[in-house]
Amino acid sequence: MKRSSQPETLPGSSPQPSFLRFPSLARIRPRARWAIAFVLVLMLLPTLRSLPFYLQAAVGHLSILAAAKPIDALLLDPRTPDDLKQKLVKVTQIREFAVRELGLPDNGSYREYVDIGRPAVAWNVVATSEFSLEPVEWCFPVAGCVNYRGYFNKDDAIAYAKVLQNEGYDVHVSEVSAYSTLGWFGDPVLSSFIHTSELNLVRLISHELAHQAVYARGDTQFNESFAVAVETEGVARWLARHGSETMRKTYFAYQSRKKDYLDLLTRYRNRLEALYASGENATAMRSDKARIFRELKNEFGMIKVGWGGYTGYDNWFNQRLTNAHLASIAAYHSLAPGFRALMDQQPDMPAFFAAAKELAALPKLQREQRLLALEAGTAGAAPLPVNKPQPARPVRAARQTVG
Numbered sequence: 001m002k003r004s005s006q007p008e009t010l011p012g013s014s015p016q017p018s019f020l021r022f023p024s025l026a027r028i029r030p031r032a033r034w035a036i037a038f039v040l041v042l043m044l045l046p047t048l049r050s051l052p053f054y055l056q057a058a059v060g061h062l063s064i065l066a067a068a069k070p071i072d073a074l075l076l077d078p079r080t081p082d083d084l085k086q087k088l089v090k091v092t093q094i095r096e097f098a099v100r101e102l103g104l105p106d107n108g109s110y111r112e113y114v115d116i117g118r119p120a121v122a123w124n125v126v127a128t129s130e131f132s133l134e135p136v137e138w139c140f141p142v143a144g145c146v147n148y149r150g151y152f153n154k155d156d157a158i159a160y161a162k163v164l165q166n167e168g169y170d171v172h173v174s175e176v177s178a179y180s181t182l183g184w185f186g187d188p189v190l191s192s193f194i195h196t197s198e199l200n201l202v203r204l205i206s207h208e209l210a211h212q213a214v215y216a217r218g219d220t221q222f223n224e225s226f227a228v229a230v231e232t233e234g235v236a237r238w239l240a241r242h243g244s245e246t247m248r249k250t251y252f253a254y255q256s257r258k259k260d261y262l263d264l265l266t267r268y269r270n271r272l273e274a275l276y277a278s279g280e281n282a283t284a285m286r287s288d289k290a291r292i293f294r295e296l297k298n299e300f301g302m303i304k305v306g307w308g309g310y311t312g313y314d315n316w317f318n319q320r321l322t323n324a325h326l327a328s329i330a331a332y333h334s335l336a337p338g339f340r341a342l343m344d345q346q347p348d349m350p351a352f353f354a355a356a357k358e359l360a361a362l363p364k365l366q367r368e369q370r371l372l373a374l375e376a377g378t379a380g381a382a383p384l385p386v387n388k389p390q391p392a393r394p395v396r397a398a399r400q401t402v403g
Helices: 030-066 071-076 082-102 154-166 198-213 220-242 245-276 282-305 323-333 336-345 349-360 364-376
Strands: 112-114 122-128 137-140 144-146 149-151 170-176 400-402
Touching: 030 149, 071 082, 071 112, 082 198, 082 220, 122 154, 122 323, 149 154, 154 170, 170 323, 198 220, 198 245, 220 245, 220 323, 220 336, 220 349, 220 364, 245 282, 245 323, 336 349, 336 364, 349 364
Parallel strands: 137 400
Antiparallel strands: 122 149, 122 170, 137 144
16 A cells, blocks of 8 residues: 655755645633534544454454565475475466466465464355345445455354344355455465365366456456356456366356256345335235245255255355345346356457456446447447436435445
């Protein structure tokens, strides 16, 4: 982060002018001093209340960076376990592939490794109103507004989730195996994902590096859907060059199951949206909502029969499902088909990234319209103009929380 320092004042020179001057406290009446202090406290209260959150985020990330070790050094160290060495070699190959084949950023990311000593690096809290699928947004100085609130400590995430539940929100807490600092720092390889499969490593590294290539401040769905499109392309290219027949069959079976899963959630999301727009009273709507979620679980059980015993989605469905669960999935997949259509229009990845950056520069509503039109196959060749007037967006049902 760039910091500015106060310029030095030479002896005998006049001080630099300031844009805002405050009178000396000695010249202010005691009651006025208390009034000023009270107003300042009110102004700073949102920041002060968020200070513990910012502190845990800073300490959590810096502790990871402090424990990072260069991969090259670990590969030469005889104390490094052989299985870890093999994974680190594979990660290095995948990183070089992502840079060379996908045109993703070539920087300090994934050149170091950290054993974080826990199964997840962080936990995300996603929330919605009781009768809405629109996620709550939290706004931060650098990342802008996002549809989740991340914690490096699981207990902190659960505690905050309970606060939101007590306020009447639907809440989902999910594990995070990796995250991106958008190029501000060199993102290290973490023990939370290093031992996953080869194709998962390709998917994950492509996804996180994609956030460094294109990022729309304050638009989680755009950013995550873009990264999903890039990871899908990364996996396809890796399979074409390095995949075995067994690996391809495994991946195609995974893609088929994932399509069944997303189609199922989309259908039930549509049913819930129709319910919430129906105008029913809260009691009836609450009963219908519970019934729809029960039917969702029952239908998943029937779909799973055709998967030959695959249990990869069981943990998700074994939870008490809420609107927040569906909102968290939509953030990653709702606009991905539009990005895939955009990718099909472009001759190479640099051209795709350039087109995605043009979309990121548009107002949020316009970029959403453009991507949905691309998915439907009805969009023109050029993005909508940035300054084209658009109707105001409807007010979100979920609250917007600042800080």
